Amino acid sequence: MFKYTFIPLLLLSATVTLAQGRCQRGNCYDGQGILRFADGALYSGNFQAGKFEGSGTLTYPDGSVYTGNFHQQLQSGEGRLVDGNGNTYTGAWRNGKRDGRGRVNYNDGSTIVGQWVADKLEGKAEFRFANRDHYLGNMSNNLMNGYGRMDYANGDSYRGNWSANLRHGDGTMVFANGTEISGTWTNGEMNVDWSTLGFIGNTATLPNCAEGCPDGPGRYAYADGTQYYGDIHYGRPEGKGTVTFPGGNIYFGHFRNHRPEGLGVMHYADGQIEGGIWDDGQLYRRMYTAMGKPAESVDTAFDPEVRVWAVVVGCAFYQHMKTLRYTDDDAYQVYAFLKSIEGGALSDEQVKVLIDEDATHDNILTAMRETYRQADENDVILFYFSGHGLPGAFLPVDYDGQQNALRHEDVQDALVSSRSRHKLVIADACHSGSLAARSGGGNTETLSSFYSALTNAQSSTALMMSSKGEEISMEDGGLRSGVFSHYLIRGLKGEADADHDGLVSIEELFAYVHREVRGYTGNIQTPTLTGSYDKFMPISAVRSR
Numbered sequence: 001m002f003k004y005t006f007i008p009l010l011l012l013s014a015t016v017t018l019a020q021g022r023c024q025r026g027n028c029y030d031g032q033g034i035l036r037f038a039d040g041a042l043y044s045g046n047f048q049a050g051k052f053e054g055s056g057t058l059t060y061p062d063g064s065v066y067t068g069n070f071h072q073q074l075q076s077g078e079g080r081l082v083d084g085n086g087n088t089y090t091g092a093w094r095n096g097k098r099d100g101r102g103r104v105n106y107n108d109g110s111t112i113v114g115q116w117v118a119d120k121l122e123g124k125a126e127f128r129f130a131n132r133d134h135y136l137g138n139m140s141n142n143l144m145n146g147y148g149r150m151d152y153a154n155g156d157s158y159r160g161n162w163s164a165n166l167r168h169g170d171g172t173m174v175f176a177n178g179t180e181i182s183g184t185w186t187n188g189e190m191n192v193d194w195s196t197l198g199f200i201g202n203t204a205t206l207p208n209c210a211e212g213c214p215d216g217p218g219r220y221a222y223a224d225g226t227q228y229y230g231d232i233h234y235g236r237p238e239g240k241g242t243v244t245f246p247g248g249n250i251y252f253g254h255f256r257n258h259r260p261e262g263l264g265v266m267h268y269a270d271g272q273i274e275g276g277i278w279d280d281g282q283l284y285r286r287m288y289t290a291m292g293k294p295a296e297s298v299d300t301a302f303d304p305e306v307r308v309w310a311v312v313v314g315c316a317f318y319q320h321m322k323t324l325r326y327t328d329d330d331a332y333q334v335y336a337f338l339k340s341i342e343g344g345a346l347s348d349e350q351v352k353v354l355i356d357e358d359a360t361h362d363n364i365l366t367a368m369r370e371t372y373r374q375a376d377e378n379d380v381i382l383f384y385f386s387g388h389g390l391p392g393a394f395l396p397v398d399y400d401g402q403q404n405a406l407r408h409e410d411v412q413d414a415l416v417s418s419r420s421r422h423k424l425v426i427a428d429a430c431h432s433g434s435l436a437a438r439s440g441g442g443n444t445e446t447l448s449s450f451y452s453a454l455t456n457a458q459s460s461t462a463l464m465m466s467s468k469g470e471e472i473s474m475e476d477g478g479l480r481s482g483v484f485s486h487y488l489i490r491g492l493k494g495e496a497d498a499d500h501d502g503l504v505s506i507e508e509l510f511a512y513v514h515r516e517v518r519g520y521t522g523n524i525q526t527p528t529l530t531g532s533y534d535k536f537m538p539i540s541a542v543r544s545r
Contacts, residue, residue, distance in 0.1 A: 021035045021036065021037050021043075022035065022036050022037070022038075023035050024036050027047065028047050028050070029047055029049070029050045030047060030048055030049065031046070031047060032045065032046055032047070033047055035047075039061050040061040041058065041059065041060055041061055042058070042059045043056060043057070043058045043059075044056060044057050045057055045058075045070070046070075051070075051072055051073045052070035052072075052073050052074075053070055053071060053072070054069065054070065055068065055069055055070075056068075056069075056070055058070075058075075060084075062083075062084040063083075063084035064081060064082065064083040064084050065081070065082050066079055066080070066081040067079065067080050067081075068080055068081075068093065069093070074093075074095050074096035075093040075096050075097075076093055076094055076095065076096075077092070077093060078091070078092060078093070079091075079093045085107055086107035087104065087105065087106050087107055088104065088105045089102055089103070089104050090102060090103050090105075091103055091116070092116070097116075097118050097119035098116035098119050099116055099117060099118060099119070100115065100116060101114075101115055101116075102114070102115075102116050106130070108130040109130040110127070110128065110129045110130045111127070111128045112125060112126070112127050113125065113126045114126065114139060120141055120142050121139040121140075121141075121142050121143075122139060122140060122141070123138065123139060124136075124137065124138055124139070125137070125138075125139045131153050132153035133150060133151070133152050133153050134150070134151045135148055135149070135150045135151075136148060136149050137149055137150075137162065138162075143164050143165050144162040144164075144165045144166075145162055145163055145164065146161065146162060147160065147161055147162075148160075148161075148162050154176060154356075154357070155175070155176025156173065156174065156175050156176055156285070157173070157174045158171055158172070158173050158174075159171065159172055159174075160172055160185070161185075166185075166187050166188035167185040167188050167189075167190075168185055168186060168187060168188070169184060169185060170182075170183075170184055170185075171183075171184075171185050173190070175277050175284065175285055177277070177279045177284055179261075179262050179263075179277050179279070179284075181262075181263055181277070189287070190287065192263070192275070192287070192288070194252070194265045194273075194275050194288055197240065197252040197253040197254075197263065197264055197265055198229075198230070198240070198241060198242035198251075198252030198253065199217065199229045199230040199231075199240065199241045199242040206218050206219040206229060207219070208220075208221065209232050209235060209236070209237075212235035213232060213235060214232075215231075215232060215233050215234070216231070216232060217229075217230065217231065217232065218230075218231075218232035218237075220232070220236070220237045222258075224246060224347070224349075225245075225246040226243060226244065226245050226246065227243070227244045228241055228242070228243050228255065229241055229242045229243075230242060230255065231255075236258070237255050237256075237258060238255065238256050238257075239254065239255065239256075240253065240254055240255070241253075241254075241255045243255060243260070245349065246349075247269055247349070247374050248268075248269030249266060249267065249268050249269055250266070250267045251264055251265070251266050251267075252264060252265050252267070253265055253275075253278065254278070257280070259278075259280055259281035259348060260278035260281055261278055261279065261280065261281075262277065262278060263276075263277060263278075264276075264278050265288065266283070268370055269370075270369070270370060270373075271291050272289075272291060272366060272370070273288070273289065273290040273291065274286060274288070274289055275287055275288035275289070276288060280348075281348040282348070282352075282353060283358065286358065307350060307375070307379045307380070308338070308344045308346055308350060308379065308380045308381075308382065309350050309351075309371050309372055309374055309375045309379060309380070309381045309382070309420070310338050310346060310350065310351040310352070310371070310381070310382040310383075310384070311351075311352045311353075311354070311364070311367045311368050311371050311372075311382070311383050311384070312331050312334050312335045312338070312351065312352070312353045312354070312384045313331060313353075313354045313355075313359050313364055313383075313384065313385045313386065313387070313394075313396075314327050314328040314329075314330060314331025314332065314353075314354070314355045314356070314359065314386045314387065315327055315328070315356065315359045315385075315386070315387030315388065315395065315396060315397045316328040316355075316356055316387070317356045317357070317397065318387075318388065318395070318397050318399070319397065319398065319400070320399065320400050320401055321388055321395065321399065322388075324387065324388065326482055326485075327386040327387050327428070327482060327485075328355050328356055328386075330386045330428060330482050330485035330486075330489075331353065331355055331384065331386050332353070332355065333485070333489050334384050334386075334426075334485070334488075334489065335351060335353045337489060337492055337493070337540075338351050338382075339351070341541070342492065342493060342494070342540050342541050342542065343492065343540055344540075344541075349374075350371075351371075352367040352370070352371050354367055356397055357397060359387070359396050359397050360396050360397060360398045360404070361396045361398055361399070361404040361405070361406055363396075364396055364406055365406070365410060365414065368383065368411075368414040369414065372414060372415075372418040372420065373418070375418050375420040376420070379420045379422075380420060380422040380423075380424065381415070381418050381420040381422070381423050381424070382424045382425075382426070383411060383414070383415070383424070383425045383426070383427075384425075384426045384427070385406075385425075385426075385427045385428070385429060386427075386428040386429065386482060386485055387428075387429055388429060389427070389429030390405065392407060392408055393405035393406055393407050393408060394406040394408075394411070394427065394429055395429075411425065422537060423462070424462050424463075424464070424506075424539070425462070425463045425464070425465075426464045426465075426488065427464075427465050428482045428484045428485045428488070462506050462529065462530075462531045462537070463528075463529070463530050463531045464506075464509075464510060464513070464527065464528070464529050465527060465528045465529075465530075483517055483520055483521055483525060484513065484517055484525070484527060487512065487513045487516040487517055487520075488509075488513055490516075491504065491508075491509045491512040491513050491516075492504060492509065492539060492540040493540070493542075494540075494542040495512060496508045496509045496511070496512035496513070497542050498511070498512070502541060502542045503538045503540070503541055503542065504538065504539050504540045504541070504542065505535060505536050505537060505538055505539065506529070506534075506535060506536075506537045506538075506539050507535035507536070509539050509540075510527065510529040513527050514526070514527045514529075
C-alpha cells in the first residue's frame with residue numbers, strides 16, 4: 001500500500017534530418033512549401049534559408065503531428081504535439097524541446113499542467129489522473145520530488161515530502177474515515193514499528209476498570225472473554241493498548257468505542273498478521289502484512305449455543321474491468337442487516353466485511369478461513385458476494401483478466417472445511433448460478449425465536465444465486481442497487497414472511513426473491529436455489545411492531 005505508480009511523460013522526437021528532404025510543392029527555401037522525407041516525415045509550412053521558420057506542421061513517421069512555431073529548424077514558441085497514441089502536449093517550446101508552461105492530455109483522461117525545462121517537468125505542477133487521484137506539488141526531473149499534496153480517489157489524502165514519486169520524509173496521511181497519522185516515510189511506506197503499538201508494562205498490576213477507574217493505564221474484561229490492557233479515558237478503554245480475543249487473535253494498537261480504531265496490527269491465531277488503519281473494528285486501509293507463528297492451540301470445543309459467522313464481500317471499483325455502481329453499497333446493506341436484530345445481531349467477531357480494495361482474492365480466502373474456522377457443529381456460516389462474475393468464478397477487485405479469479409471450487413472448499421451445521425452462499429454476480437452445478441416483538445423475543453428455529457432445523461447447505469449460469473445479473477439506477485440484492489434485503493427484512501410467523505425461512509426468501517426479480521427484469525434474470533437444505537431453515541427474524 002501507498003506506493004504510487006506515476007504516469008510516464010510523453011516522449012517526443014523533436015527533429016528530422018532535412019538532408020534527405022524532397023520539396024513536393026511551393027517554395028521550400030524561402031516561402032511556403034511542402035517537404036517530404038525519405039523516412040516518411042512531412043513538413044508543411046514556412047521556410048527561411050532552407051530551414052523551418054515560423055508556423056508549420058510536421059508529421060512524423062510514427063503518426064505524431066506537431067503544429068506550431070519553428071525557429072532554425074526546431075520547435076520554438078507555442079506549439080501542439082499529438083503523438084501516435086493520441087497523447088497531446090500544448091504549450092511552450094525551445095530548441096526542439098518542451099520548455100516553459102505547458103499541458104499534457106493523455107488518452108486515458110489524465111492531465112498534467114506544469115513548467116518544463118529542457119523537456120523535463122521542474123517546479124510546481126498539477127496532475128489529475130484517470131483514476132481521479134490529484135497531485136499538486138513540486139517536481140524535479142519529471143518526478144514528484146519535494147513537498148506536495150496527493151488527494152486520492154478513495155478519499156484519503158497525503159501532504160508532505162516526496163522522492164521519485166514516493167512518499168519519503170515527513171508527511172501526514174488523512175484517511176477518508178477521518179483518521180490522521182503523521183510521521184516519516186521511506187520509499188512510499190510509513191516508518192512504523194508494528195511491535196511497539198500495544199501496551200508495554202506489567203499487566204498484572206493494572207487496575208480492573210470494568211466498573212470505572214481514573215484515566216491512565218488499566219485493564220478491561222468483556223463478557224465474551226476479550227481482555228484489554230492499555231490506556232483508559234473516562235473509565236473506558238481508549239487510546240493505545242493490547243487486546244486478546246477468545247479465538248486466539250491479539251490486537252496491538254489504538255482502541256476506541258470498544259473496537260480497534262486508528263493505527264494498529266492484528267496477529268491472527270493462524271499466524272497471519274495485518275496492520276494498518278482500523279475503523280470500527282474493521283481493517284480500513286491495509287499497510288502491512290506478514291506471517292508469524294500460529295497460535296499453539298485453537299479452541300475447537302463444541303458450544304451448544306447457535307452462532308452465525310459471515311463473510312460479506314462487495315466489489316465495485318475494479319482495476320481491469322468495468323466499474324459497478326452499487327455492489328459495494330449492496331454489501332454494506334447486507335452487513336448492516338446482519339448486525340441488526342432481524343439478522344441475528346452479529347458481533348464484530350462474527351462478521352467480516354471486505355469492500356473494494358480490501359476485497360482481493362487472497363483477502364477473501366483468508367477471511368473465509370479465519371471466520372469459518374471459529375464455527376462449531378452447531379453454528380451457521382454465510383458467504384455473500386456482490387460483484388463481477390464469470391462461469392465458474394467470482395471476480396475479486398484484483399482479477400486482471402487471467403489471475404486471481406475466486407473459483408467456485410475455492411468457495412466450496414471453504415464451506416466443506418468448516419464444521420458448521422448450516423452453510424449458506426448468497427451471490428449477486430453474473431453467471432453465479434454455475435456454482436450450483438458444482439455443489440452436490442421485543443429484541444430478546446425476536447433473537448430467541450430466530451436462534452431457537454436454527455437449533456431445530458436440519459443440517460443444510462443452500463446456494464442462492466442471483467441468476468442462472470448463462471445469465472447476466474442486472475443493476476438498476478432506479479433501485480440504486482443490484483436487482484437481486486435489492487429484493488434480497490427487502491425479503492430478509494420481512495416482506496418474504498409469507499406465513500407471518502415472524503421468521504423468514506430459506507424457502508420463503510427464495511420464493512419472494514425469485515418472483516420479484518423475474519417480474520422486475522421481465523423474466524430476463526432468474527435467481528436459483530440449490531443444495532441439500534431444510535426448507536424451514538430460518539434466514540432472518542421479523543421484529544414485532
